[in-house]
Amino acid sequence: MAALQAAGPSTRREGVPITLIIDDPAPLVNVFWWHAADSQKTDHPTQQSGEPVARDVPTDFLEEFAEVIARWGVRGKFSVLPYPAGLGKISEGWPGADPSDLRRWNRIARERVMPFMDITPEILTHAKAVDIDTLSLLAENERDWASHQTAATLTPYIACALRLLNEVGLEATGVTSPWDFGREVEPDYRAAIRRAMKEVNRRGQTWYFLHTSSRGTEFLSQVVHREGDDWLVSLVSQAGDFLWRTMETKEAGPEVVRSVADLHLTEDGRNGRLAELFHAGTPIVFHTHWQSLYSNGRRTGLKALEEVGRRIARAWGAGARWVTCDELAREIAAGQAHQSNRVSGSV
Numbered sequence: 001m002a003a004l005q006a007a008g009p010s011t012r013r014e015g016v017p018i019t020l021i022i023d024d025p026a027p028l029v030n031v032f033w034w035h036a037a038d039s040q041k042t043d044h045p046t047q048q049s050g051e052p053v054a055r056d057v058p059t060d061f062l063e064e065f066a067e068v069i070a071r072w073g074v075r076g077k078f079s080v081l082p083y084p085a086g087l088g089k090i091s092e093g094w095p096g097a098d099p100s101d102l103r104r105w106n107r108i109a110r111e112r113v114m115p116f117m118d119i120t121p122e123i124l125t126h127a128k129a130v131d132i133d134t135l136s137l138l139a140e141n142e143r144d145w146a147s148h149q150t151a152a153t154l155t156p157y158i159a160c161a162l163r164l165l166n167e168v169g170l171e172a173t174g175v176t177s178p179w180d181f182g183r184e185v186e187p188d189y190r191a192a193i194r195r196a197m198k199e200v201n202r203r204g205q206t207w208y209f210l211h212t213s214s215r216g217t218e219f220l221s222q223v224v225h226r227e228g229d230d231w232l233v234s235l236v237s238q239a240g241d242f243l244w245r246t247m248e249t250k251e252a253g254p255e256v257v258r259s260v261a262d263l264h265l266t267e268d269g270r271n272g273r274l275a276e277l278f279h280a281g282t283p284i285v286f287h288t289h290w291q292s293l294y295s296n297g298r299r300t301g302l303k304a305l306e307e308v309g310r311r312i313a314r315a316w317g318a319g320a321r322w323v324t325c326d327e328l329a330r331e332i333a334a335g336q337a338h339q340s341n342r343v344s345g346s347v
């Protein structure tokens, strides 16, 4: 499928932009296993259903995901962890990682995901922080570590993540925060994102994802820094991760797929959180997680995403327009993405 043609700044764009943020993907492993192991203080973490948390995600699942986004033209952002769970570099692998499987994952991400989705690091490990000089793991996780950092220490950390992605041909356009990384030091974090992105990718116009809010319909993504032609946009997800619950239940039939899809958008296009935003004319930024799509092996979340993609196409047609996160950030910076055509009397 041909990539979306980027419209020039003077081109009038029709339809409400919609972008999907996908957090936590990594080659071969399910980083959520490490989160659950840490919070449950065990090497045998379980889901709420009692079943063991899957530690691995087969590369075939990435292929299935690539098919779904191509089929429905879904665009947005796809995180890739550069040093997943602290195991090793994405470019070199780690003990237990099949080198050809790792290369295959990286190739699918590059050739079949990247045409639809911007790539971002979700900083290095989304687990324990790393000493970037020795690549040894620190005692704190990245979220706790970030809370007492400055622009001077965050810049090389982010730059290291961007370089590791470049080594496998996955050049990032923005940065994703693991958990709420950087929230306590956000002015320093923003400065570090700008500096690292300029230093490594020669990019003065960039964006990041840290904040979510499911209340109201006011458009919350905005430019948070501007200097000459350079800008930094904060993209705010305005819908919760409804697919998360597919991890926690063994139910995986069509009823569950439909009911989870309904929370985003009902078949008739009238109800669900995405419909609330759409009918308010609010550009739609929503997010989910790799583990939510994988559903501990059942892949119910991916089926629900496919159903949401189908419903969006069928119910809204040209009224909605899938964009990547970078495309939306550019529209925001150009003053072209804002709440429009309020529809009174909608749901």
Ligand SMILES: [Zn+2]
Residues within 6 Å of the ligand: 023, 024, 122, 126, 177, 178, 179
């Ligand atoms: Zn995450």
